[in-house]
Amino acid sequence: MMKKIKSCLCRESVSGVIFSLPFIIGLVLFLIVPLGISLYYAFCEYNILSPAEFTGLDNFVTLFHDELFWKSLGVTVFYTVVSVPLKLVFALFVAMLFQKTTRAAGIYRAVYYLPSIIGGSVAVSVLWKRMFAVDGTINQILRGLGVQNTIAWLGDTRTAIWTLILLTVWQFGSSMLIFLSALKQIPASYYEASTVDGAGKANQFFRITLPLLTPTIFFNLVMQVINGLLAYTQCFIITNGKPMNSTLFYMVHMYNQTFVYYKAGYGAALAWMMILIVGAFTAILFLTKKKWVYDGGV
Amino acid sequence: MRRKKRMQKAIYYIVVTAIGFLMVYPLLWMIMSSFKETNTIFVTAGSLIPDPFTIQNYITGWKGFAKITFGTFFKNSAIISVLATIGTVFSSSLVAFGLARCRFPGRKLLFVMVLLTMMVPAQVLMVPQYIWYHKLGWVGSYAPLIVPYCFAIQGFFVYMMYNFIGGIPRELDEAAKIDGCSYFGIYARIALPLMVPALVTSGIFSFIWRWDDFMSALLYINKAKDYPVCLALKLFTDPASTSDYGAMFAMSVLSILPVLLIFIFFQKYLVDGIATSGLKG
Numbered sequence A: 001m002m003k004k005i006k007s008c009l010c011r012e013s014v015s016g017v018i019f020s021l022p023f024i025i026g027l028v029l030f031l032i033v034p035l036g037i038s039l040y041y042a043f044c045e046y047n048i049l050s051p052a053e054f055t056g057l058d059n060f061v062t063l064f065h066d067e068l069f070w071k072s073l074g075v076t077v078f079y080t081v082v083s084v085p086l087k088l089v090f091a092l093f094v095a096m097l098f099q100k101t102t103r104a105a106g107i108y109r110a111v112y113y114l115p116s117i118i119g120g121s122v123a124v125s126v127l128w129k130r131m132f133a134v135d136g137t138i139n140q141i142l143r144g145l146g147v148q149n150t151i152a153w154l155g156d157t158r159t160a161i162w163t164l165i166l167l168t169v170w171q172f173g174s175s176m177l178i179f180l181s182a183l184k185q186i187p188a189s190y191y192e193a194s195t196v197d198g199a200g201k202a203n204q205f206f207r208i209t210l211p212l213l214t215p216t217i218f219f220n221l222v223m224q225v226i227n228g229l230l231a232y233t234q235c236f237i238i239t240n241g242k243p244m245n246s247t248l249f250y251m252v253h254m255y256n257q258t259f260v261y262y263k264a265g266y267g268a269a270l271a272w273m274m275i276l277i278v279g280a281f282t283a284i285l286f287l288t289k290k291k292w293v294y295d296g297g298v
Numbered sequence B: 001m002r003r004k005k006r007m008q009k010a011i012y013y014i015v016v017t018a019i020g021f022l023m024v025y026p027l028l029w030m031i032m033s034s035f036k037e038t039n040t041i042f043v044t045a046g047s048l049i050p051d052p053f054t055i056q057n058y059i060t061g062w063k064g065f066a067k068i069t070f071g072t073f074f075k076n077s078a079i080i081s082v083l084a085t086i087g088t089v090f091s092s093s094l095v096a097f098g099l100a101r102c103r104f105p106g107r108k109l110l111f112v113m114v115l116l117t118m119m120v121p122a123q124v125l126m127v128p129q130y131i132w133y134h135k136l137g138w139v140g141s142y143a144p145l146i147v148p149y150c151f152a153i154q155g156f157f158v159y160m161m162y163n164f165i166g167g168i169p170r171e172l173d174e175a176a177k178i179d180g181c182s183y184f185g186i187y188a189r190i191a192l193p194l195m196v197p198a199l200v201t202s203g204i205f206s207f208i209w210r211w212d213d214f215m216s217a218l219l220y221i222n223k224a225k226d227y228p229v230c231l232a233l234k235l236f237t238d239p240a241s242t243s244d245y246g247a248m249f250a251m252s253v254l255s256i257l258p259v260l261l262i263f264i265f266f267q268k269y270l271v272d273g274i275a276t277s278g279l280k281g
Helices: A002-009 A012-041 A058-065 A067-097 A105-118 A122-131 A137-144 A160-170 A173-184 A188-196 A201-229 A233-238 A250-260 A264-292 B002-033 B056-062 B070-101 B107-119 B122-136 B143-151 B155-166 B170-178 B183-194 B196-211 B214-220 B229-236 B245-265 B267-277
Strands: none
Touching: A012 A264, A012 B070, A012 B107, A012 B122, A012 B143, A012 B183, A058 A067, A058 A264, A067 A160, A067 A173, A067 A201, A067 A250, A067 A264, A067 B002, A105 A122, A105 A173, A105 B002, A105 B245, A105 B267, A122 A137, A122 A160, A122 A233, A122 B002, A122 B229, A122 B245, A160 A233, A173 A201, A173 B267, A188 A201, A201 A264, A233 A250, A233 B214, A250 A264, A250 B122, A264 B122, B002 B245, B056 B070, B056 B245, B070 B107, B070 B143, B070 B155, B070 B183, B070 B196, B070 B229, B070 B245, B107 B155, B122 B143, B122 B214, B143 B196, B143 B214, B155 B196, B170 B183, B183 B196, B196 B245, B196 B267, B214 B229, B229 B245, B245 B267
């Protein structure tokens, strides 16, 4: 009997299922079930503590009339549309600088990558807040350079969002590394051949490097756009939406509704709306893929 | 000609160094400020060199708040990060091996689901998971910060290990099979030892992500003595609890120290992880 069980367990297909069991359980318990439950609550009035009450489409009607929903969506999209291209351009520029492997390149690469690895920490957000404070470093340096008026970076509706954008662009390191590894895969012979044909550096960049990098750019773009739309921690700690909701990110709005005002049903509706928005952005990016992404391989 | 080349090289290094300095300046400023006398930090915010040099900020900062020292917070963070990381790495390696080496019905579908979990970011799950964990009675405990990760739900790691196993020659499996080794034997005796680089890379990323996971801690941990460092630091720096900026910077520096050390000693693994599978840092 034991032998029979043992030989059954050792069959390829049974072994495969057993190996995959953690993921199957995790997928159901921690992704599908919560998503399913929250989909139901998105159509309910629910404050977590007392039983839910089914209200149909009420939450979504509220959502479309919610001024802060539109405001936060606008802020988030603006932030994403500005910070992601800046970040990628910077990442590509720096990756090009380090393309030639020199002895020092490794150290420089590390220095440039460092902000990305610690950028998600609370410490960096706290630091950022102090740097852009009225009596912070930035203003002190500006005063040293002769700028007389002090700027309340975090208190001004025009500048606050830019401090967050700067923080994001500062963390271009992982995109840079992805670009670097893609650059290394472009055969040197392409450049040699084009040099023989008399192509200049600019020509080589636009006709060889850039087209061959488009798949990598696309990958980076998708990842960064998703990250941008879902940005959260930095905003929460540095500005928390202030001043006058000019930096109210979508995720912060969702957090406030759910955990500050205890409208979990509405929060679930906002969460599902975000899933749809992220899905839509990703789908649009994939639709444009054919137009500009070179897929002939290197 | 030679002179021109040398000039170019000099300009290159000046530019690269200047940008590099700008990149690390904020961090340098934080580290240097933590050694300044706390009441001079903003008066001398334009200068980097602490004068006089003091470690007093670390002593006052370490005392923490509400009679709980940062020692407790570091211990909590370490428990959460280490357990969740061990769980993630081990479970992901099992799943990756199953998907890579065993044929079974539903394998393709599962693989697609792994890729999908890479696309569904944790943030959109914040509210759904909170509702669910509340029902499970997990709110207020470490369970939401550890248990889910023991079930290979981070597709990135599974995918990276899957690719890594793909590079291990199948002949090794076959030979072991002929010698009477089961799939579990192959996993434990052949795949696992050969996968060490992938395990290390996953472990590093997992540790860093869990160490910095402010959001989950904020949602699920409600007693000050259970706070991990990131959450404690946030409360420590709220104007209500301290206006001692020196202590605040000192604790900030300490909180990124583990990640910084990992960065210094395991840089190669981090770079490889990002370059090969697009893991975000």
